[in-house]
Structures are given as C-alpha cells and as structure tokens.
Amino acid sequence: MQQVTIQEHKKNSTVDVCIIGSGAGGAPIAYKLAQAGFSVVVLEKGPWVTEKDFFKEEVGVFGGHKYVPDIKDEYHTFELRQKGHWKKYSSGDLNLTFWNGNVVGGSSNFMSGYFHRLKPKDFALNTHYPQIMGANIVDWPITYQELEPFYTEVDQEVGVSGVIPTHRFAEFHSQPFPFPPTIEHPLTHWFDTTFNSINVDLAKTPRAILSKATPNRKACEYSGFCGGYGCHTGAKGSARAALLDKAVVTGHCQIIPNSQVFNIETNDKSAVKIHYFSNFNRKKTIEARIYVVACQAIESVRLLLNSKNRFFPKGLGNDYDQVGKNIIFSAGGSAKCTVLKKDLPLLYQSKAHVTGPFFNRNTQEYYEIKDDVLLIKGGTIDFFIYENNVGQLINQTKVDKELVWGNELTHNINDFFKEKVTITAELFLDWSPNDDCFVSLDKNKRDRWGMPVANVRINSVDHDEYLAQLINKKIQSIFNAFKPVKIEFSHSVLPPTNLQQGGCRFGLDPKTSVLDKNCKIHSLNNVYVTDGSFMPTGGSVPPTYTIYANSFRVAKHLISLLLVK
Amino acid sequence: MKLRKRNFLKGLALLTLNPFLDTLGAVSEFYPKKERWLILSSVNQVLLPETNGCPGAAKLNSTEFIFNILSYHPIEQEEKDFILNGIKWINQLSKVWYKKSFYQCNLIQQNKMISHIVLKESGKQWLEIMLYYLLQSVICAPIYGGNKDELGWKWLDYHPGFPIPMAKKDLYYNATSYYTRA
Numbered sequence: 130m131q132q133v134t135i136q137e138h139k140k141n142s143t144v145d146v147c148i149i150g151s152g153a154g155g156a157p158i159a160y161k162l163a164q165a166g167f168s169v170v171v172l173e174k175g176p177w178v179t180e181k182d183f184f185k186e187e188v189g190v191f192g193g194h195k196y197v198p199d200i201k202d203e204y205h206t207f208e209l210r211q212k213g214h215w216k217k218y219s220s221g222d223l224n225l226t227f228w229n230g231n232v233v234g235g236s237s238n239f240m241s242g243y244f245h246r247l248k249p250k251d252f253a254l255n256t257h258y259p260q261i262m263g264a265n266i267v268d269w270p271i272t273y274q275e276l277e278p279f280y281t282e283v284d285q286e287v288g289v290s291g292v293i294p295t296h297r298f299a300e301f302h303s304q305p306f307p308f309p310p311t312i313e314h315p316l317t318h319w320f321d322t323t324f325n326s327i328n329v330d331l332a333k334t335p336r337a338i339l340s341k342a343t344p345n346r347k348a349c350e351y352s353g354f355c356g357g358y359g360c361h362t363g364a365k366g367s368a369r370a371a372l373l374d375k376a377v378v379t380g381h382c383q384i385i386p387n388s389q390v391f392n393i394e395t396n397d398k399s400a401v402k403i404h405y406f407s408n409f410n411r412k413k414t415i416e417a418r419i420y421v422v423a424c425q426a427i428e429s430v431r432l433l434l435n436s437k438n439r440f441f442p443k444g445l446g447n448d449y450d451q452v453g454k455n456i457i458f459s460a461g462g463s464a465k466c467t468v469l470k471k472d473l474p475l476l477y478q479s480k481a482h483v484t485g486p487f488f489n490r491n492t493q494e495y496y497e498i499k500d501d502v503l504l505i506k507g508g509t510i511d512f513f514i515y516e517n518n519v520g521q522l523i524n525q526t527k528v529d530k531e532l533v534w535g536n537e538l539t540h541n542i543n544d545f546f547k548e549k550v551t552i553t554a555e556l557f558l559d560w561s562p563n564d565d566c567f568v569s570l571d572k573n574k575r576d577r578w579g580m581p582v583a584n585v586r587i588n589s590v591d592h593d594e595y596l597a598q599l600i601n602k603k604i605q606s607i608f609n610a611f612k613p614v615k616i617e618f619s620h621s622v623l624p625p626t627n628l629q630q631g632g633c634r635f636g637l638d639p640k641t642s643v644l645d646k647n648c649k650i651h652s653l654n655n656v657y658v659t660d661g662s663f664m665p666t667g668g669s670v671p672p673t674y675t676i677y678a679n680s681f682r683v684a685k686h687l688i689s690l691l692l693v694k
Numbered sequence: 695m696k697l698r699k700r701n702f703l704k705g706l707a708l709l710t711l712n713p714f715l716d717t718l719g720a721v722s723e724f725y726p727k728k729e730r731w732l733i734l735s736s737v738n739q740v741l742l743p744e745t746n747g748c749p750g751a752a753k754l755n756s757t758e759f760i761f762n763i764l765s766y767h768p769i770e771q772e773e774k775d776f777i778l779n780g781i782k783w784i785n786q787l788s789k790v791w792y793k794k795s796f797y798q799c800n801l802i803q804q805n806k807m808i809s810h811i812v813l814k815e816s817g818k819q820w821l822e823i824m825l826y827y828l829l830q831s832v833i834c835a836p837i838y839g840g841n842k843d844e845l846g847w848k849w850l851d852y853h854p855g856f857p858i859p860m861a862k863k864d865l866y867y868n869a870t871s872y873y874t875r876a
C-alpha cells in the first residue's frame with residue numbers, strides 16, 4: 130500500500146476513513162488506522178480543549194455547565210412511565226442531560242476510569258442464566274476469548290494501572306497490567322481488614338490512570354478531583370490524551386473540532402458523503418472510503434435516523450426497525466455509609482480526610498448470586514470516599530427534608546466534615562434491555578440546526594429493581610461491619626446518563642440486529658458504529674474498557690479490509 | 695444524573711405577585727445595586743453566620759461571590775431574575791412588617807422573616823438557591839470572590855483540588871461561547 134499524508138488525500142478529496150465523534154468509540158480507530166498509514170479525518174462537534182484548559186474548581190463543573198452544549202439549544206426529550214402512561218419531558222424540565230462531555234476525546238475526558246472487563250459469561254447471558262421476564266437478552270456474536278487480546282491492547286495503549294483480580298469470578302488476562310496500582314487512600318487498609326473479617330472478597334479496582342509516566346504522558350499527580358473533571362496531566366486515559374494525540378503525530382490523522390455532523394448521504398449500498406456544520410454554521414462535506422459513527426449511543430442513533438433517504442426511508446440500518454431499540458444504561462444505584470471518625474481504629478483517625486489518593490476497592494463477590502435455587506447474574510460494587518465536597522456541604526442544608534440555616538447549618542457542617550467519614554458504594558448491575566427502553570426521533574423538537582432531537586423512552590423491568598434490592602441487602606450487611614451511624618440507599622427511575630450502551634446491537638441476524646459481528650451496518654458496505662451502542666447487554670460493570678477494546682478490534686478488521694482493497 | 699434544584703423554578707422569575715407577601719408588590723420598584731448588596735449581605739449573614747468556627751458570610755466575602763455569579767456565570771437568566779426578585783420580595787416583606795429595609799432590621803426580625811418565607815414554596819426555593827451559592831462561596835477558589843483569605847478552606851481543613859484557576863480568564867468558563875457558533 131502506498132502511504133500518503135492527510136494533505137495529499139485531501140487534494141484527492143477522499144480520505145480512507147472518516148470518524149464521527151472523537152471519544153472512546155472513535156479514537157482507537159483513528160489511532161490504529163493513522164498509525165498504519167491510512168488517512169483519517171475525525172469530526173468532533175465540540176472544541177479541542179487540552180490539559181492546559183482543565184482546572185479543579187467546583188463552581189463551573191458542579192453546575193454542569195462546562196464542556197456540554199447549552200440544553201436550550203441542543204436537548205433531548207425523554208419519556209417516563211407515570212400512572213400507566215408515558216409522560217414526556219425535555220432536558221430543560223428536569224435538567225436531565227444526556228450530554229456528557231462534548232470536546233475532542235468526548236466524555237472519556239471526564240470519566241473516573243474505573244476499568245473492569247466483562248466476564249466470559251457476560252458474552253452469553255442468555256445461555257448461562259435463567260430468562261428474565263420482559264427482557265430482550267441475547268448472546269453476543271463474539272466471545273471473551275475473541276475480545277481478550279484487545280482488552281490487553283487497551284491496557285497498553287490507553288494505560289491501565291492495577292493488579293489482576295484473583296477472586297472466584299475473576300476473568301482471564303493474558304498479560305499483567307502494564308502499570309502498578311495508583312497510590313491508595315490510607316483508609317483502604319482499614320477497609321481490607323474489615324472485609325477480611327466478614328469473609329467477603331475485596332479487589333483492587335483497575336484504573337485507566339497512569340501510575341507511572343510514559344514518554345508522552347505524565348503520571349497521575351493525585352489532584353484531588355478526578356471523576357467529572359478534566360485531567361491536567363494527561364494521566365487519565367481519555368481518548369484524546371491516550372490515543373488522538375498519538376494519532377495526530379503520525380501525520381495521517383486530522384481532527385476537525387466544532388463540526389456537527391447531521392447527515393450521512395448514501396446510495397443503495399454505501400455511504401458516499403458526510404454533511405456537517407462547521408464553525409459559523411457553514412455546511413461542509415467530506416468523502417471517505419469508510420465511515421465510522423461514534424457519537425455516544427443516543428446521538429449515534431439520532432444521526433442514523435436523521436440520515437434517512439429514499440434508499441433507506443426509515444433511517445440507515447433501520448430496515449428491520451432495530452435502530453434505537455434496546456438502549457441500556459448501567460443499573461443499580463448507590464448506598465452510603467456514615468461512620469464516626471472516633472469509631473475508626475486510632476491509626477486511621479487522622480487520615481480520614483486525606484484527599485488525592487484513590488480508594489480503588491470493589492467487590493465482585495455477588496457477580497452471581499443464588500436467588501432461592503436459581504443462580505442469577507448479580508454485579509459489581511465499587512467503593513469510594515465521596516469526593517464532591519460542594520455536594521456534601523449542600524446536603525447539610527436539609528434535615529428530614531426540612532431546610533436548615535444559621536447556627537444549625539454550621540453545626541451540621543462541622544459535624545459532617547470533622548466528625549464523620551462517608552463511604553459510598555456504587556452498584557453496577559445489568560440494565561435489562563426491553564421493548565420500552567429505546568431511542569427514536571422527536572419530530573416536533575429540533576436542535577438549533579433544525580434537526581429532530583432524540584427522544585429516549587426509559588424503562589426498566591421489575592427484575593432489575595428486585596436485583597438491586599437483593600444486592601442492597603448484601604451491601605447493608607457489609608456496611609454493618611463498619612459500625613456505621615447511618616446507611617442510606619438511593620435508587621432512581623432515571624438512568625445514569627453517562628453510561629450509555631445499546632441502540633445499535635451487533636449480531637448475526639440482520640432482522641434482530643443493526644450491526645454485523647464487525648460492527649458494520651448490515652445493509653451498508655462501508656458504515657460502522659463503534660461507540661457503546663453495539664453492546665446487546667452491558668455487563669455489570671462500567672462500559673468504557675469494553676468500548677475501547679471493541680474499537681481496537683474493529684480497527685484491526687478495517688486495516689485488513691483496506692489493505693486488501 | 696445531573697438533576698438540579700433550580701429546575702423547579704419555572705415561571706417563578708416572572709411573577710408579578712410578591713409571593714413572600716401574597717400581594718401585588720412593586721416588583722418593578724428600582725433597587726440600586728448598593729441597596730441590593732446591603733439586603734443580600736444581611737440575608738447571607740443570617741443564613742451563614744459566624745458561629746461554630748464558621749467564618750460567616752461577611753468574612754468569606756460571600757456577597758461578592760454571588761454578585762459575580764450573577765454577572766459572569768453562565769446560569770439561566772430565569773435563575774438570575776429569581777435571585778434578584780427574591781431580594782426585592784424579602785425587602786418588601788420587611789417594609790410591610792417592620793417599616794424599614796431588611797438590612798436595617800435586627801437579627802431577631804431578620805430571622806423571623808426567613809422563617810416566614812421558608813414556609814412558602816417560592817421562599818423555600820429562593821433560600822435553597824441562596825444556600826447553594828453561599829456554600830460554594832465557602833470552598834470556591836478565592837479568585838471567584840468568595841472564600842476570602844482561604845478562610846473557608848481553613849475552617850473545614852479542606853484540601854482543594856489542583857490546579858485551581860488563578861487567572862480571570864479561567865473563570866466562568868462560558869460553554870455557550872464554545873458551542874454557539876451562529
């Protein structure tokens with residue numbers, strides 16, 4: 130193959146690959162293909178911010194204003210079941226936003242980087258576990274063994290720190306993590322001993338954070354606020370810091386920020402052109418041999434549906450009404466346990482409020498659990514010391530739902546900050562895909578470019594709620610071992626909007642899936658979808674490790690395809 | 695999930711009634727900035743007084759912080775209007791009850807008024823918003839105007855994350871300027 134630079138390609142006006150969306154689903158393709166010498170253009174709707182733009186301050190970030198579009202201009206609608214009917218809201222009504230970070234590198238810039246792999250059985254839930262009423266669970270068209278080498282590639286290329294878990298549900302890793310675990314919070318030792326005393330397996334949570342520097346990226350500086358914040362060192366394995374920066378250096382990858390793709394033009398077999406709005410709303414196009422859609426699940430669905438034309442009147446890939454179906458999130462909720470500082474072993478009392486080092490503990494003891502006689506799929510519980518301090522301060526303004534201020538407020542703040550420690554358990558369970566959880570277009574509501582917005586119908590099946598309660602009982606008994614003064618559980622009908630999967634399932638049968646095994650749209654020769662939307666089931670872990678791994682897998686396929694062509 | 699309390703404000707900013715008094719108030723009555731400042735400072739000191747080791751809103755410079763938020767922060771106009779109307783509403787209440795401005799009343803009178811408005815949905819929402827920003831002024835980076843001399847951090851033995859914004863240009867990052875490319 131003759132290698133040409135991106136400039137030469139642009140003269141010919143056709144690039145090898147055009148990627149829409151520069152996050153975790155898009156970046157591995159950009160990096161691998163550019164590294165292999167193919168010309169790549171990445172269109173990203175948001176700006177190109179870098180390490181120097183990120184600060185740790187809660188005024189902007191906590192308010193949720195940074196790095197996402199204004200929901201007045203660009204919003205989603207969603208439907209919730211109320212008293213047997215679907216009630217429609219728009220983002221503005223509840224300030225529920227499905228935008229999670231719209232900048233080069235996508236929401237991966239702001240992730241916490243908890244990186245758990247799926248387990249072999251997660252690839253075949255249908256085969257291994259009893260059926261769940263109302264759920265559309267199917268096995269994946271690939272196995273853990275097929276994805277394993279790409280998880281290992283993520284370890285190396287994105288940079289994962291940790292030790293391989295050894296508990297009874299631990300999955301096979303062909304290589305150790307390339308980086309040792311990040312520095313840990315002093316209270317983790319107290320945690321380890323307590324778990325040991327109740328005989329529950331506790332593992333160290335692998336993180337997509339560099340514990341040691343590499344030639345191109347600094348090591349983590351433990352800046353005190355990580356999840357929800359951009360990283361000023363580049364240690365966090367965002368798609369930008371870990372992959373896109375390297376892709377650009379090859380000279381074969383061009384990233385075009387502030388580019389909102391609104392249409393993929395096709396003929397009856399292939400995509401021929403991408404249409405996008407660039408700065409100042411100028412309409413532009415790009416032609417490529419291969420197109421990769423990676424806008425995060427909900428927005429990818431919207432783009433495919435909005436690209437309908439005379440050849441695909443229901444939207445691209447939607448010949449069998451599968452696009453947008455079976456959108457899923459991470460299910461579970463969270464629990465908090467408050468312990469008096471004076472009840473901690475003496476050694477730890479002065480260290481309770483250390484900030485910076487990570488807690489990094491999880492248990493997968495309940496990855497499978499017995500429910501009567503049946504073995505059902507359970508999940509993962511991640512533990513951390515709650516970091517968001519503005520949020521904690523604000524919590525002190527309410528006592529039994531009544532507002533307090535003045536002397537009572539300052540007393541509560543003192544009590545909370547100086548006398549107590551709060552440990553949070555975040556639950557990751559499978560969100561069962563079902564007929565009433567899907568993305569469609571809201572034809573009456575449009576974004577500021579006049580394109581219909583996505584409508585998300587949100588529904589979970591009874592089993593998911595039941596399972597969350599079962600696991601909460603386990604959490605309760607774990608927390609009891611810490612001699613807490615308070616345990617609280619929180620569960621919402623609203624999903625964690627940052628953990629989106631499904632909507633463009635991959636599978637073998639075009640009638641029940643949108644994508645084939647290689648994440649190509651069944652009915653189009655050259656359009657791939659590689660964000661989390663390919664996932665038929667989510668696994669009971671956060672999804673980004675798997676999104677990255679799958680994208681590396683698709684990249685390998687695309688390289689072999691382009692080499693043959 | 696990003697749900698914020700301010701979403702329940704809808705429409706409140708547009709009221710012509712004074713909801714704290716349940717009468718038609720002179721909402722359009724003009725309050726010079728100095729007067730608004732004095733009223734808000736007094737409210738802030740009732741909500742976050744110098745007690746229990748807390749430096750209090752006055753020493754923390756919380757009023758400046760809130761006026762900065764109103765001037766620069768990309769929050770919805772509706773919320774800004776609601777905050778400013780609340781200042782007028784509570785002062786009108788004060789004038790009806792005590793025949794003087796809120797900031798001229800003594801602490802007992804001021805507390806009585808706050809305890810009165812918290813019983814009304816609109817009053818409770820206004821106080822929630824005030825507390826929301828007041829508490830940000832305790833631990834914000836001092837460059838935002840609050841947390842003067844890092845007194846809030848010292849009170850709570852709080853370790854801020856880093857890097858903290860040090861220069862004005864890093865403040866009040868306005869997402870809309872990035873995303874509105876019309």
Ligand SMILES: Cc1cc2nc3c(=O)[nH]c(=O)nc-3n(C[C@H](O)[C@H](O)[C@H](O)COP(=O)(O)OP(=O)(O)OC[C@H]3O[C@@H](n4cnc5c(N)ncnc54)[C@H](O)[C@@H]3O)c2cc1C
Pocket residue numbers: 149150151152153154155172173174175229230231232233234235236237238239240241242243244356357358388389390391423424425426428432627628629659660661662671672673674676
């Ligand atoms: C606060 C937070 C914490 C998180 N913590 C974790 C964690 O601990 N572990 C974990 O596994 N995951 C975590 N995540 C989730 C993780 O960030 C996502 O799973 C991952 O980034 C999804 O990858 P993606 O490619 O689907 O989407 P993204 O990474 O969001 O990338 C999509 C990109 O497409 C762009 N785009 C959208 N529409 C268009 C368009 N029409 N034209 C051009 N560009 C477009 C977007 O602007 C965006 O940059 C977290 C997320 C957040 C926000």
Ligand code: SF4
Pocket residue numbers: 338339348349350351352353354355356358359360361362363364365
């Ligand atoms: S804690 Fe480490 S990885 Fe996280 S934002 Fe700070 S420097 Fe980056």
